[in-house]
Amino acid sequence: xxxxxxxxxxxxxxxxxxxxxQSIPEEINRRVAEIITTVQAKGxxxxxxxxxxxxxxTLDTLQVAKATIQAAYNExxxxxxxxxxxxxxxxxxxxxxxxxxxxxxxxxxxxxxxxKVTPLSAVGxxxxxxxxxxxxxxLMNVIPAKIAGVKRIVMVxxxxxxxxxxxxxxxxxxxxxxxxxxxxxAQAIAAxxxxxxxxxxxxxxxxxxxxxxxxxxxxxxxxxxIDMIAGPSEIGILADDSADAxxxxxxxxxxxxxxxxxxxxxxxxxxxxxxxxxxxLTEQLxxxxxxxxxxxxxxxxxxxxxxxxxxxxxxxxxxxxPEHLEVQLPDPMQYLGDIQxxxxxxxxxxxxxxxxxxxxxPNHILPTSxxxxxxxxxxxxxFQKHIQFTQYDQRALQEDYQDVAAIARQEGLEAHARAVExxxx
Amino acid sequence: xxxxxxxxxxxxxxxxxxxxxQSIPEEINRRVAEIITTVQAKGxxxxxxxxxxxxxxTLDTLQVAKATIQAAYNExxxxxxxxxxxxxxxxxxxxxxxxxxxxxxxxxxxxxxxxKVTPLSAVGxxxxxxxxxxxxxxLMNVIPAKIAGVKRIVMVxxxxxxxxxxxxxxxxxxxxxxxxxxxxxAQAIAAxxxxxxxxxxxxxxxxxxxxxxxxxxxxxxxxxxIDMIAGPSEIGILADDSADAxxxxxxxxxxxxxxxxxxxxxxxxxxxxxxxxxxxLTEQLxxxxxxxxxxxxxxxxxxxxxxxxxxxxxxxxxxxxPEHLEVQLPDPMQYLGDIQxxxxxxxxxxxxxxxxxxxxxPNHILPTSxxxxxxxxxxxxxFQKHIQFTQYDQRALQEDYQDVAAIARQEGLEAHARAVExxxx
Numbered sequence: 001x002x003x004x005x006x007x008x009x010x011x012x013x014x015x016x017x018x019x020x021x022q023s024i025p026e027e028i029n030r031r032v033a034e035i036i037t038t039v040q041a042k043g044x045x046x047x048x049x050x051x052x053x054x055x056x057x058t059l060d061t062l063q064v065a066k067a068t069i070q071a072a073y074n075e076x077x078x079x080x081x082x083x084x085x086x087x088x089x090x091x092x093x094x095x096x097x098x099x100x101x102x103x104x105x106x107x108x109x110x111x112x113x114x115x116k117v118t119p120l121s122a123v124g125x126x127x128x129x130x131x132x133x134x135x136x137x138x139l140m141n142v143i144p145a146k147i148a149g150v151k152r153i154v155m156v157x158x159x160x161x162x163x164x165x166x167x168x169x170x171x172x173x174x175x176x177x178x179x180x181x182x183x184x185x186a187q188a189i190a191a192x193x194x195x196x197x198x199x200x201x202x203x204x205x206x207x208x209x210x211x212x213x214x215x216x217x218x219x220x221x222x223x224x225x226i227d228m229i230a231g232p233s234e235i236g237i238l239a240d241d242s243a244d245a246x247x248x249x250x251x252x253x254x255x256x257x258x259x260x261x262x263x264x265x266x267x268x269x270x271x272x273x274x275x276x277x278x279x280x281l282t283e284q285l286x287x288x289x290x291x292x293x294x295x296x297x298x299x300x301x302x303x304x305x306x307x308x309x310x311x312x313x314x315x316x317x318x319x320x321x322p323e324h325l326e327v328q329l330p331d332p333m334q335y336l337g338d339i340q341x342x343x344x345x346x347x348x349x350x351x352x353x354x355x356x357x358x359x360x361x362p363n364h365i366l367p368t369s370x371x372x373x374x375x376x377x378x379x380x381x382x383f384q385k386h387i388q389f390t391q392y393d394q395r396a397l398q399e400d401y402q403d404v405a406a407i408a409r410q411e412g413l414e415a416h417a418r419a420v421e422x423x424x425x
Numbered sequence: 426x427x428x429x430x431x432x433x434x435x436x437x438x439x440x441x442x443x444x445x446x447q448s449i450p451e452e453i454n455r456r457v458a459e460i461i462t463t464v465q466a467k468g469x470x471x472x473x474x475x476x477x478x479x480x481x482x483t484l485d486t487l488q489v490a491k492a493t494i495q496a497a498y499n500e501x502x503x504x505x506x507x508x509x510x511x512x513x514x515x516x517x518x519x520x521x522x523x524x525x526x527x528x529x530x531x532x533x534x535x536x537x538x539x540x541k542v543t544p545l546s547a548v549g550x551x552x553x554x555x556x557x558x559x560x561x562x563x564l565m566n567v568i569p570a571k572i573a574g575v576k577r578i579v580m581v582x583x584x585x586x587x588x589x590x591x592x593x594x595x596x597x598x599x600x601x602x603x604x605x606x607x608x609x610x611a612q613a614i615a616a617x618x619x620x621x622x623x624x625x626x627x628x629x630x631x632x633x634x635x636x637x638x639x640x641x642x643x644x645x646x647x648x649x650x651i652d653m654i655a656g657p658s659e660i661g662i663l664a665d666d667s668a669d670a671x672x673x674x675x676x677x678x679x680x681x682x683x684x685x686x687x688x689x690x691x692x693x694x695x696x697x698x699x700x701x702x703x704x705x706l707t708e709q710l711x712x713x714x715x716x717x718x719x720x721x722x723x724x725x726x727x728x729x730x731x732x733x734x735x736x737x738x739x740x741x742x743x744x745x746x747p748e749h750l751e752v753q754l755p756d757p758m759q760y761l762g763d764i765q766x767x768x769x770x771x772x773x774x775x776x777x778x779x780x781x782x783x784x785x786x787p788n789h790i791l792p793t794s795x796x797x798x799x800x801x802x803x804x805x806x807x808f809q810k811h812i813q814f815t816q817y818d819q820r821a822l823q824e825d826y827q828d829v830a831a832i833a834r835q836e837g838l839e840a841h842a843r844a845v846e847x848x849x850x
Binding site for chain 1: 501502504505507508509511512515518519522523525528530532536537538540541543545546556559560561592628629647649650654671672675676678679681682683709713714715719757758761764765767768769770771772773774775776777778779780781782783784785786787788794796797798799800801802804806810811812813814815816817818819821822825826827828829831832833835836837838839840841842843844845847848850
């Protein structure tokens with residue numbers, strides 16, 4: 001872990017702003033391009049072949065049967081099912097407030113113009129397999145699409161010898177997924193982008209995956225929309241003397257256990273707190289099941305930054321633009337206006353970041369690697385589009401067509417001018 | 426021009442759905458990557474050097490002086506200035522209705538959660554030089570950013586031996602651009618993405634450009650946000666016997682004159698109209714200044730599709746997902762609900778498409794190449810982001826923390842569970 005102290009704000013910002021840019025190796029891009037071409041050419045057969053080759057699973061069918069999904073409820077503990085149900089309620093009530101609506105106006109007689117908001121027709125959600133099969137991510141991807149009004153929500157997830165994780169199936173069912181296919185990797189992304197005999201072509205693909213999935217999403221971008229290419233998880237914590245060092249250490253570790261590249265940053269005006277957090281981290285790390293991962297992330301990617309004032313704490317953190325930001329200061333809500341760049345903000349001692357990962361309601365699919373400067377949490381509007389419309393009658397165009405023609409000719413586009421003049425010839 | 430008749434809807438859709446995918450040649454990508462690296466390393470000096478090398482212009486300063494911008498008003502005809510002023514009013518009043526706002530709710534006592542909507546801090550707008558210097562595009566890019574509340578809007582445009590197009594300078598001034606720099610090509614995109622001594626780093630880059638500009642935007646995507654990589658212009662027209670063939674031909678040509686790759690498609694249930702439009706096209710083409718371009722686009726990229734019913738006309742057009750869509754049918758507003766995929770819709774005889782390019786108010790920066798399936802016109806929300814926030818107090822977390830821990834342990838993330846439990850230890 002790096003400790004920064006007695007350093008100017010500018011040099012601090014320069015030091016911490018270097019992000020890990022994970023470019024995809026050319027070899028992976030080449031292989032993924034080949035997989036995409038094969039799926040386009042051979043459809044379902046390619047999917048069966050790749051499942052055999054990459055997942056070592058011989059599939060009879062691609063679609064997961066309704067009975068399998070219903071049976072999954074018996075394999076998940078009632079405590080977890082009830083927690084997921086509570087999460088569905090909270091995520092739904094939060095995201096319903098994000099729904100956009102259209103508008104119409106008549107700026108003068110004879111003119112009607114507006115914007116019609118409509119959901120995407122079909123969306124595909126990728127859910128990783130194995131230990132990264134997160135039911136919570138299923139909820140976070142699917143519920144906003146459902147609220148947007150997407151008619152067909154398709155989930156894909158890699159086939160497993162022992163069957164798909166039942167908690168993932170339960171989450172998909174609770175969130176309202178329409179169809180689930182057991183297919184993973186670049187071949188699943190290709191199937192969603194171009195369609196096969198069984199799998200429908202979708203308009204947008206969301207959800208995280210390994211390097212092959214990320215490469216495939218980049219390559220099909222344009223053919224379909226994608227959410228983002230997520231980087232390693234990040235937490236930034238702003239805290240002063242009033243904060244509990246054990247709380248802060250625990251929250252830093254909750255991100256560090258995700259990934260050896262995860263980034264955990266504490267910015268404080270208290271040397272005492274900084275020291276106590278260091279001690280607490282060492283202590284808490286000892287008993288963590290994912291100690292090896294968390295330790296490596298803390299050693300190589302964590303930092304504690306000590307600056308003199310609260311104002312400087314915010315300046316530094318806005319430059320970091322963290323995915324998750326905790327404000328552990330007295331009366332934290334007052335600082336909401338000081339935050340320019342962050343994905344999701346957690347205010348006060350009891351808004352521990354994992355609360356947002358699972359239950360509070362805001363989305364946990366968030367901008368990473370500093371992209372919170374210009375992008376936002378996944379939301380309902382990511383599954384809506386708007387279509388503009390304009391109606392003019394004769395008297396309205398009569399008043400305006402000479403202005404249209406004047407600009408058109410200024411731009412050297414004579415056919416544009418003639419098109420409006422044509423109405424009055 | 427291709428004429429389709431007596432063909433099944435499915436096979437029609439298959440025939441017309443093949444879009445021109447313009448991938449960027451590897452040689453251009455390589456050179457652009459080099460330019461970006463050089464601008465990062467050498468800053469302003471690289472910009473002066475490249476302007477000499479590529480634009481053959483020796484610059485004294487990068488920024489266009491306020492006096493030059495004021496002087497431009499004397500070089501543009503008062504008719505054009507007044508038309509641009511009218512356009513500013515209409516574009517502003519339309520886009521003000523797109524502005525998003527945040528929300529806050531208290532789903533139970535002790536919980537405050539919400540979404541804060543905030544503008545991006547700085548935006549860069551690229552404006553091409555030469556004959557493609559369009560004042561209308563300046564308005565369409567800048568006004569939504571201004572309404573969003575972006576504090577710093579920076580315009581870049583290639584240096585010209587004879588000075589920047591005065592109409593572009595006037596449009597920039599009317600729209601409220603904060604700074605204008607005379608720098609173009611990949612070097613301008615690099616400067617905006619990484620910043621130089623003179624040019625500020627921005628959060629998002631919008632605006633069209635040549636292949637070098639497009640390649641540079643792709644390469645800096647992730648470091649900054651970009652709007653889109655626009656393809657050739659498109660118009661789709663739905664019309665029946667009641668439509669005027671000369672109007673339709675004129676509107677098809679208004680897109681065809683843009684680019685030899687522009688796409689113009691008429692879908693109709695009237696063979697008479699189809700024949701009359703063909704005749705009118707030939708006639709109108711004769712006297713067009715940009716005849717060579719328009720003729721090539723009409724010959725190679727235009728089509729007239731004849732189907733039996735109005736319902737099939739919409740099915741076909743939704744598969745095309747055109748950038749611009751004209752509905753030239755009686756009582757056109759009634760069909761707004763039939764339109765699933767289009768960038769901007771023009772209803773009725775007097776809503777000629779060029780009206781939307783310049784004056785009506787909706788944006789003319791629109792999804793092309795079928796991407797209207799999943800994307801939308803440039804809008805105010807492209808320059809806003811939302812930051813989620815969550816505050817819990819002790820009693821609220823007390824009620825929820827065991828659910829958080831249950832899901833966390835289900836996902837194998839013990840540190841997540843301990844972070845919330847830690848508050849009650």
